[in-house]
Amino acid sequence: MAKFNFTDDIFFGTISEISAALRKKEFSTVELTRAFCDRLEKLGPRYNALALSLRETALRKAKEVDRDFKVDRVRSPLQGIPYGAKDLLAVKGKVTAWGAKPYAGQVFDEDAQVIELLDKAGAILIGKLSMVELAGGGGYRFPAASLTGPGLNPWDRTRWSGGSSSGPGSATAAGLVTFSIGSETSGSILSPSAYCGITGLRPTYGLVSRRGAMALSWTLDKIGPMCRSAEDCALVLSVIAGVDYEDPGSAGKSFHYAPQYARKPDEITIGYAPIDFDESTDPSTRAGFQEALKLVKSLGMNTKEVEIPDFPYTALVGTIIAAEAASIFEDLIRSGKVDELADHRQAQGLKAGLDIPATEYLRAMRVRALVQQAFRDLFLNVDFLLAPTRLTTASKVTDRLDGGVIPATPPKSRGLSGLIPAGNLAGVPAISLPCGFAAGLPIAISLVGRPFYENQLIAIGKAFQSHTDWHRRRPPVTE
Numbered sequence: 001m002a003k004f005n006f007t008d009d010i011f012f013g014t015i016s017e018i019s020a021a022l023r024k025k026e027f028s029t030v031e032l033t034r035a036f037c038d039r040l041e042k043l044g045p046r047y048n049a050l051a052l053s054l055r056e057t058a059l060r061k062a063k064e065v066d067r068d069f070k071v072d073r074v075r076s077p078l079q080g081i082p083y084g085a086k087d088l089l090a091v092k093g094k095v096t097a098w099g100a101k102p103y104a105g106q107v108f109d110e111d112a113q114v115i116e117l118l119d120k121a122g123a124i125l126i127g128k129l130s131m132v133e134l135a136g137g138g139g140y141r142f143p144a145a146s147l148t149g150p151g152l153n154p155w156d157r158t159r160w161s162g163g164s165s166s167g168p169g170s171a172t173a174a175g176l177v178t179f180s181i182g183s184e185t186s187g188s189i190l191s192p193s194a195y196c197g198i199t200g201l202r203p204t205y206g207l208v209s210r211r212g213a214m215a216l217s218w219t220l221d222k223i224g225p226m227c228r229s230a231e232d233c234a235l236v237l238s239v240i241a242g243v244d245y246e247d248p249g250s251a252g253k254s255f256h257y258a259p260q261y262a263r264k265p266d267e268i269t270i271g272y273a274p275i276d277f278d279e280s281t282d283p284s285t286r287a288g289f290q291e292a293l294k295l296v297k298s299l300g301m302n303t304k305e306v307e308i309p310d311f312p313y314t315a316l317v318g319t320i321i322a323a324e325a326a327s328i329f330e331d332l333i334r335s336g337k338v339d340e341l342a343d344h345r346q347a348q349g350l351k352a353g354l355d356i357p358a359t360e361y362l363r364a365m366r367v368r369a370l371v372q373q374a375f376r377d378l379f380l381n382v383d384f385l386l387a388p389t390r391l392t393t394a395s396k397v398t399d400r401l402d403g404g405v406i407p408a409t410p411p412k413s414r415g416l417s418g419l420i421p422a423g424n425l426a427g428v429p430a431i432s433l434p435c436g437f438a439a440g441l442p443i444a445i446s447l448v449g450r451p452f453y454e455n456q457l458i459a460i461g462k463a464f465q466s467h468t469d470w471h472r473r474r475p476p477v478t479e
Contacts, residue, residue, distance in 0.1 A: 006035040011175035012474050015081055015232045018178060022069065022080045029069065029080040033062040033124050036082040040127050040176045043477065047161065047170035048149040051087040052095055052128040058082070065122050077235045079122030084129040084177040086168050088214035089115055089223075091128065098214045099146045099164075100133035102337040112212025113247070114181060114223055114240045121239045129167030129180055133341055135188065135216045136164045137325035138349030139318075143397045145343035150397040153196060154475035155441055159394040162192030163401075168226045169196040174477050179227040179236055183213060185220045186317045187420040190446060193226055193432040194389035197442030199461065199471055200226045201233040204451045205427030206251030208237075209244035217324040218249065219365075220317070220424055229471050230431060230461030234259075237454060255454055262459035265300035270447075271382035273307055273415030280415060282392040285443050288436030289388050292445050296386060299463050304382055307414055309374035313421040316364050316371070320425075323361040326353025368425050375426040384460065385448040387416040389432040393441035423448050431457045434470035442470075 004027040010018065022029060037055040044050025065080045090096050090108035097103045115125065130148040132140060143150035143160045151166025153159040154174040161170040165182030169192025172180045182189045184202045193200025201224045208223045215221060225236035234257040241255035277289045297303055332338050333350050341347045378385075395401070423430050430448040437443065449457045465471050 004031055008175060008474060011036070011039060012228070013178070014228050015077060015178060015235050018081055019077050019079070029062040029065040029124070030059060032080065033058050033082055033126065036177065037126050040084070040171065043174060043176055044127065044171060047152040047154060047157065047174060048146070049130055049151065049167040049170040049174070049176065050127055051097065051099070051130045051148055051167060054091070054094065054125055054127050058124050058126040061119070061124050065124065068122065076121035076239055078118065078239055080124060081178050082124045082126045083118070084127045084168060084171050084180045085115060085125060086165050086180070086182050087128040087131050088135060088183060089181060090212040091115055091125065094128070096128065097147055098134055099131040099148070101147055101340045101342065102332060104147065108212070110212065113209035113244055115212070117240050117242070123239070126177065129171050131167055132164035133343070133346065134329065135183065135185060135214065137216050137321070137329060138346040138353065140343040140346040141400055141402055142343060143401065145341070145346055147342070151192070152397065153394050153441070154477060155197065156394070158396055159441060160195065160397050162195040162394065164188040165192050165226065169193060169198065172196070172198045172226050172228070173475055175474065179225055179232055181223060181240070182226045183221060183223045184424065185216050185321060186424045189224050189226060190389050190420060190430060190432045194444035195394035195442065197434045197444070197470070197473060197475070198226055199229050199233055199434065200224070200432045201237060201454070202423070202430045203237060203241065203454060204251065204429045206249050207241045207253060207255060207452065207454070209242070209247045209250060211244055211247045215328050217321045219324065220320060230433065230458045230465055233431065234458045253452060257458070258455055259459055259462070262456060266302065268384070268460070269302040269304055269382045270296065270384045270386050271304050271306035271378070272386040273305060273413065275413055275415040276387045276417070279412070280391055280417060281388060282438070284438040285388070285391070285393065288438055288443050289445065292435035293386070295467060296464065306378065306382060306385070308378065308416050308419060308422055309371070310414060311367065311371050311374070311422070313371070313418040313425060316367055316425060317421040319356065319360060319364040320368070322349065322353040323356045326350055326356065330354065371422065371425045372427070375422070375428060379450045383449065384457070385416055385419065387419050387446055389444040389446040393438050393443060419446070419448060427451060429454050429457055431461045433461050433464055434473070435468070436470055
């Protein structure tokens with residue numbers, strides 16, 4: 001067989017496209033894996049996206065998959081597909097550094113549950129992908145808060161790829177992996193997906209096992225797919241979701257991709273706030289967001305103007321994460337090794353978390369219960385919420401992350417502002433969909449739904465993407 005010429009059509013292909021080519025034997029899994037490993041090792045450092053190459057184990061796995069294909073043994077749509085995993089997920093016998101110097105030599109003796117499930121499905125893990133140190137626990141001031149340096153955006157390397165799943169965002173957008181696995185506590189799947197122009201799915205809390213993943217906040221952490229398309233997210237989620245009795249937060253549910261049962265558009269009501277698509281957005285992004293809103297309305301679904309309930313979402317999330325992270329990393333803090341973190345402010349934030357009174361944490365959790373009830377009430381009137389994922393494009397990697405601009409005049413209404421922390425407090429699923437560009441940088445909208453409504457979220461995302469090609473756009477990657 002002549003050597004196959006791997007082009008960008010493969011590196012930026014969807015799971016279904018690459019899977020079809022493998023089954024047609026256009027190339028072998030070993031050839032595909034070697035090509036992706038070469039690309040990840042060569043270009044990963046360009047974006048500070050690669051924490052650890054897993055070429056040797058990936059090629060061994062690829063040979064197993066080729067043997068399966070030879071006898072027509074089909075395991076899943078992910079069989080033979082190269083992917084990357086955020087470095088907070090344990091891989092047996094390999095360094096899992098959590099993006100932080102104090103854990104630079106850390107090795108676990110078993111795989112995280114999601115890694116194990118993907119392995120059984122025949123997916124090929126080719127690398128651990130970089131992340132903000134300790135997933136941002138304690139709070140960080142600059143994108144450079146990582147063992148591998150700031151995550152650089154493939155659309156403009158002077159811009160940030162987003163935190164804390166910076167490596168998955170960059171690597172997926174640049175075609176270094178077909179998909180990646182990220183995690184979200186308050187925005188770390190949705191934000192890098194929006195900044196990098198990829199499709200990211202935050203599952204319902206408890207739908208995906210966190211066993212073998214670094215904990216930042218036991219009651220908020222979620223693991224999910226970062227992909228090229230809504231359908232790719234569905235294919236990955238169908239493998240990684242499920243019951244895990246060893247994860248105390250497991251919801252005891254699984255996910256089966258069933259597009260044939262999606263509701264008709266006229267049976268769906270989407271809530272949105274007009275202010276989110278004009279006054280609240282950065283002027284450079286406004287036209288793109290308004291076009292996206294117009295397209296969603298044209299899909300035949302009912303729309304209704306809504307606002308989310310008035311709670312201090314950011315403060316609530318901050319208190320819960322700070323208290324739980326300080327408990328999780330207590331040994332690191334008390335040993336003094338916390339001062340080895342790249343961001344001094346983050347180290348101080350973790351220390352301060354130990355001083356949060358139990359009464360303050362419990363008060364935040366009680367108010368959180370009110371937030372969850374308020375969202376249940378909100379979803380009695382609408383099926384989904386729609387808003388810009390982020391109101392601006394990716395910031396410069398040199399910009400401080402705590403230097404938010406206070407508007408000269410308060411907005412007329414809150415709209416759906418604060419939907420990322422609010423959605424995480426409520427534990428509800430969301431999908432971020434690329435919807436255009438502003439000054440050459442991606443922008444995205446998000447749909448948020450009721451718990452375990454992932455199938456319908458994906459169906460709407462797929463419908464949106466069938467009328468656009470934003471998710472097909474490729475950054476100017478040069479070798």
